[in-house]
Amino acid sequence: MKRQAIFARLGQYSSGVAGLVLLGAMVLVALLAPFAAPSDPLALDLASKLLPPSSDHLLGTDQAGRDLLSRIIWGARESLLIAFGSVFFGTLFGVSLGLIAGYKQGTVIENVITRVFDLFFSIPMLVLAIALIGIIGTGSISLGPLTIDDQAKLIGLIAFSFTPALGRITYAAALVESRSDYVRAKRSQGASPLELVVLEILPNSIPPVIVQATLFIGVAVIVEASLSFIGLGVQPPTPSWGTMLADARNYIFSGEWWIALFPGLAICLTVVGINLIGDAMRDMLDPRAGVRSGFI
Amino acid sequence: MAEFLLRRLLLAAIVVLTVSFVIFILARLVPTSPALLVLGADAAPAEIAAFEQEHGLDLPIAIQYAHWLRGVVTRFDFGTSYVSGRSVTDEMIRTVPVTFELIIVSMLLCLVIAVPFGVLSAAYPNGPLDHALRIFSVLGVSTPGFWLGLILILVFSVRAHWLPPGDLPPIRDGVLAHVRALVLPAFCLAIYYTAMISRMTRSSVLEVLGQDYVRTAVAMGLSRRRIWLVYILKNAMIPIVSVAAMACGYMFGWAIVIEQVFNLPGICRSLLAAIFSRDYNIVQAAVLVVTIAFVSLNMLADAAFRILNPRVSK
Amino acid sequence: MQGSSQPLLRFEGVTIATRGSDSSRVLVSDVDLHVSAGEALGIVGESGSGKSLTALSVAGLLPSGVALSSGRISFEGKVLTELPDSALHRLRGKQISYVFQDPLTALNPTITIGRQITDVLSQHVGGSRKTLKRGAIEILSRLGIADAEKRVRSYPHQLSGGMRQRVLIALAMVCKPRILIADEPTTALDVTVQAKILELFRAIRTTGISLIFISHNIDVVLEFCDRVVVMYGGRVMEVGTAEEIGMAARHPYTQALLECVPRLGTNLERLRVIDGQPPGAQETLSGCPFSNRCPRALGRCHSEMPLSQQASPTSSFSCWNPAPTLAAASAS
Numbered sequence: 001m002k003r004q005a006i007f008a009r010l011g012q013y014s015s016g017v018a019g020l021v022l023l024g025a026m027v028l029v030a031l032l033a034p035f036a037a038p039s040d041p042l043a044l045d046l047a048s049k050l051l052p053p054s055s056d057h058l059l060g061t062d063q064a065g066r067d068l069l070s071r072i073i074w075g076a077r078e079s080l081l082i083a084f085g086s087v088f089f090g091t092l093f094g095v096s097l098g099l100i101a102g103y104k105q106g107t108v109i110e111n112v113i114t115r116v117f118d119l120f121f122s123i124p125m126l127v128l129a130i131a132l133i134g135i136i137g138t139g140s141i142s143l144g145p146l147t148i149d150d151q152a153k154l155i156g157l158i159a160f161s162f163t164p165a166l167g168r169i170t171y172a173a174a175l176v177e178s179r180s181d182y183v184r185a186k187r188s189q190g191a192s193p194l195e196l197v198v199l200e201i202l203p204n205s206i207p208p209v210i211v212q213a214t215l216f217i218g219v220a221v222i223v224e225a226s227l228s229f230i231g232l233g234v235q236p237p238t239p240s241w242g243t244m245l246a247d248a249r250n251y252i253f254s255g256e257w258w259i260a261l262f263p264g265l266a267i268c269l270t271v272v273g274i275n276l277i278g279d280a281m282r283d284m285l286d287p288r289a290g291v292r293s294g295f296i
Numbered sequence: 297m298a299e300f301l302l303r304r305l306l307l308a309a310i311v312v313l314t315v316s317f318v319i320f321i322l323a324r325l326v327p328t329s330p331a332l333l334v335l336g337a338d339a340a341p342a343e344i345a346a347f348e349q350e351h352g353l354d355l356p357i358a359i360q361y362a363h364w365l366r367g368v369v370t371r372f373d374f375g376t377s378y379v380s381g382r383s384v385t386d387e388m389i390r391t392v393p394v395t396f397e398l399i400i401v402s403m404l405l406c407l408v409i410a411v412p413f414g415v416l417s418a419a420y421p422n423g424p425l426d427h428a429l430r431i432f433s434v435l436g437v438s439t440p441g442f443w444l445g446l447i448l449i450l451v452f453s454v455r456a457h458w459l460p461p462g463d464l465p466p467i468r469d470g471v472l473a474h475v476r477a478l479v480l481p482a483f484c485l486a487i488y489y490t491a492m493i494s495r496m497t498r499s500s501v502l503e504v505l506g507q508d509y510v511r512t513a514v515a516m517g518l519s520r521r522r523i524w525l526v527y528i529l530k531n532a533m534i535p536i537v538s539v540a541a542m543a544c545g546y547m548f549g550w551a552i553v554i555e556q557v558f559n560l561p562g563i564c565r566s567l568l569a570a571i572f573s574r575d576y577n578i579v580q581a582a583v584l585v586v587t588i589a590f591v592s593l594n595m596l597a598d599a600a601f602r603i604l605n606p607r608v609s610k
Numbered sequence: 611m612q613g614s615s616q617p618l619l620r621f622e623g624v625t626i627a628t629r630g631s632d633s634s635r636v637l638v639s640d641v642d643l644h645v646s647a648g649e650a651l652g653i654v655g656e657s658g659s660g661k662s663l664t665a666l667s668v669a670g671l672l673p674s675g676v677a678l679s680s681g682r683i684s685f686e687g688k689v690l691t692e693l694p695d696s697a698l699h700r701l702r703g704k705q706i707s708y709v710f711q712d713p714l715t716a717l718n719p720t721i722t723i724g725r726q727i728t729d730v731l732s733q734h735v736g737g738s739r740k741t742l743k744r745g746a747i748e749i750l751s752r753l754g755i756a757d758a759e760k761r762v763r764s765y766p767h768q769l770s771g772g773m774r775q776r777v778l779i780a781l782a783m784v785c786k787p788r789i790l791i792a793d794e795p796t797t798a799l800d801v802t803v804q805a806k807i808l809e810l811f812r813a814i815r816t817t818g819i820s821l822i823f824i825s826h827n828i829d830v831v832l833e834f835c836d837r838v839v840v841m842y843g844g845r846v847m848e849v850g851t852a853e854e855i856g857m858a859a860r861h862p863y864t865q866a867l868l869e870c871v872p873r874l875g876t877n878l879e880r881l882r883v884i885d886g887q888p889p890g891a892q893e894t895l896s897g898c899p900f901s902n903r904c905p906r907a908l909g910r911c912h913s914e915m916p917l918s919q920q921a922s923p924t925s926s927f928s929c930w931n932p933a934p935t936l937a938a939a940s941a942s
């Protein structure tokens with residue numbers, strides 16, 4: 001009976017486990033890219049350009065003769081790095097701002113922060129990201145001694161786009177928490193604001209943020225791919241799933257379907273994995289949260 | 297109620313102006329002057345200065361913005377494109393309807409698929425349709441619209457020679473061809489939201505089905521049709537309408553990519569091209585249009601929720 | 611005194627159980643009861659006693675996963691349990707009506723109360739919009755809602771609890787059903803409003819309609835009903851007229867219920883409570899469900915469900931060790 005119960009529990013989260021497996025595989029592949037990829041993704045070999053999948057090149061080659069499988073494997077690195085990085089920083093900033101705003105209710109700071117959030121909710125995130133990249137420019141930029149390469153720029157920009165949403169979730173939870181009797185009691189006992197925020201308010205505000213952040217990782221993958229596709233994201237020759245699809249566009253009419261299919265499939269599988277994990281987390285942490293898988 | 301509306305409109309106007317101003321400033325903060333892009337990278341300083349003076353780019357930013365705003369408000373004049381020299385207003389009149397059409401068709405497609413799917417799944421939980429919905433809802437939000445576009449173009453246009461691969465024949469050349477050209481892009485734009493809304497519909501209907509007032513309706517012997525329409529759907533659809541309105545707003549962002557894939561002559565494609573060519577006036581105008589549309593749709597979503605929900609409006 | 615005609619509603623050996631794939635739990639067991647025309651039957655019991663499920667089973671309103679596993683329910687001679695749902699549905703609202711417990715959640719929040727009533731009217735009676743509207747206004751004012759002409763355009767959340775309950779009653783009564791089943795109709799209301807609603811029910815009885823009144827409050831039931839059924843753990847413990855139950859109850863549970871209610875004039879130092887908990891839905895018991903809390907339990911009570919025995923032509927109880935009546939006990 002006990003074994004049955006364990007399996008029943010696992011079965012409930014079977015889709016989450018499946019997601020974990022999918023994402024885990026992708027992360028593993030990305031981490032082990034130098035060893036996993038059969039050939040150098042940047043090596044041009046025009047003699048073997050545009051070859052269909054074969055035993056030599058499992059997924060075929062692109063227009064510069066580069067092995068597609070290797071490029072996809074290395075592309076996983078790019079996409080996952082940018083996705084995880086942007087969500088990490090977005091969560092960091094968002095949660096911080098949200099906690100401050102939620103704790104310091106009724107002050108100017110709260111007003112400013114919430115108004116800024118509201119302002120950012122007035123434009124679709126993608127338009128904001130595109131406009132900003134368009135203005136800042138693609139490629140690395142140098143600010144005095146610091147050189148920010150295009151990946152870091154993308155991470156920063158996408159993180160910036162996620163901050164308001166994550167901030168608002170934190171803010172809503174922090175508002176409720178900071179008004180709770182427990183927090184008020186502790187405050188009257190002389191606990192410092194930092195203590196209160198970090199030890200009491202934060203842990204209770206985190207669960208919905210975690211769920212949303214997880215789902216945002218998937219969003220980040222798609223956003224990065226979209227930006228790279230239109231030329232505003234990762235710059236060639238760095239392999240990225242989005243840029244590969246941009247190249248593919250020129251070749252679908254001549255019938256080289258593999259260049260279009262496989263990178264996109266990689267995106268799909270990765271994001272499906274992430275979403276399955278996110279859904280399972282939502283069921284675990286926040287079951288009545290409703291079905292907002294994140295408005296983008 | 298009227299005071300509330302007025303306040304919201306004022307807030308919306310402030311937001312639109314702020315965004316517009318911020319984009320204006322940011323664009324002009326970039327060191328590369330549009331002069332360089334138009335005249336070439338090795339243009340003489342005198343030429344650059346002349347260009348800038350001609351287009352008013354040497355004036356203080358605030359004044360430039362004031363001029364621009366005045367032109368927009370009084371004459372609907374959005375300036376001229378640095379690249380083509382043509383009036384931006386003309387460009388907008390040509391391109392804005394295309395994007396609006398795309399989004400409207402997308403949302404219609406989305407609702408026509410998502411709502412029945414969600415309702416039927418909730419009516420027959422754990423049935424084959426329900427399982428299909430669960431699979432579809434995960435796939436739908438995970439598939440990048442532009443990739444789906446590429447694959448569909450591959451399958452339909454190249455292989456089967458069915459749907460035209462991009463570009464939008466105008467209506468006067470035939471309504472059917474026009475609509476056919478919109479179907480694939482609309483589908484790709486809509487798929488994320490179709491997956492999301494079908495899942496939300498299912499949730500919402502399931503929640504309503506468990507409510508006491510549905511049991512009362514059954515206990516009173518009302519016909520199944522009336523129970524479904526007036527007691528179940530009337531309540532379950534309230535959040536969906538709001539979500540649909542907001543989704544339309546977000547579609548403006550993704551339309552930038554979709555219009556690129558399908559080569560549709562909409563404002564989003566123009567925006568992208570203008571960003572690359574530093575054609576400020578087009579960027580400014582396009583951002584303004586998109587922001588106004590987005591803010592309006594958000595207000596609509598909010599209003600819909602209030603109006604449909606007597607608990608809030610009365 | 612014998613009913614010369616068939617009872618209006620009759621339960622015979624009704625058992626209701628969950629319809630799970632893995633296991634099935636019995637929620638209501640072997641219930642026999644009847645209601646005659648014009649009569650008010652009270653069903654008393656704690657939460658979990660199965661009284662609500664018993665009531666819902668009449669019109670086939672059991673929740674999904676729960677169904678009748680054996681027994682028969684007949685209404686006006688027709689066997690309801692053998693009817694297809696479509697035929698049963700035609701009786702709902704027209705012959706058999708319900709008033710549910712929580713008036714706010716029982717009303718559709720997005721339509722006016724007038725619309726809810728005209729929906730029922732147009733379904734069963736029909737007529738032009740004006741006639742329907744007039745019917746709605748009429749019944750609302752008859753049930754004591756002042757300013758009914760304006761009130762028809764109100765939404766449920768704009769009304770007070772008492773008014774909403776009147777609307778629910780209006781919905782149930784508007785098509786003049788033969789029997790009205792009220793499940794805890796006053797529980798969710800303030801005490802002062804409760805009294806008013808009870809008065810309303812009294813007035814309703816004068817129309818000759820039969821009534822099933824379900825409550826956990828034995829006092830209200832005794833005051834209001836002609837006959838009373840006491841349920842515990844999904845079984846009928848005792849049946850009798852209100853007078854018999856009030857004065858000459860034999861079942862230990864019934865007596866305990868009666869003693870729990872504080873009355874003026876009694877000299878109690880503490881309120882009497884019944885120790886223990888009612889059986890949870892998990893436990894399937896053999897023997898009397900009350901046996902683990904009963905002060906008079908015998909060994910036999912734990913293993914064998916007592917058979918029903920007649921105490922008088924109109925009352926019966928199921929107990930191996932019935933108590934002497936309260937009157938007899940206080941006399942000794």
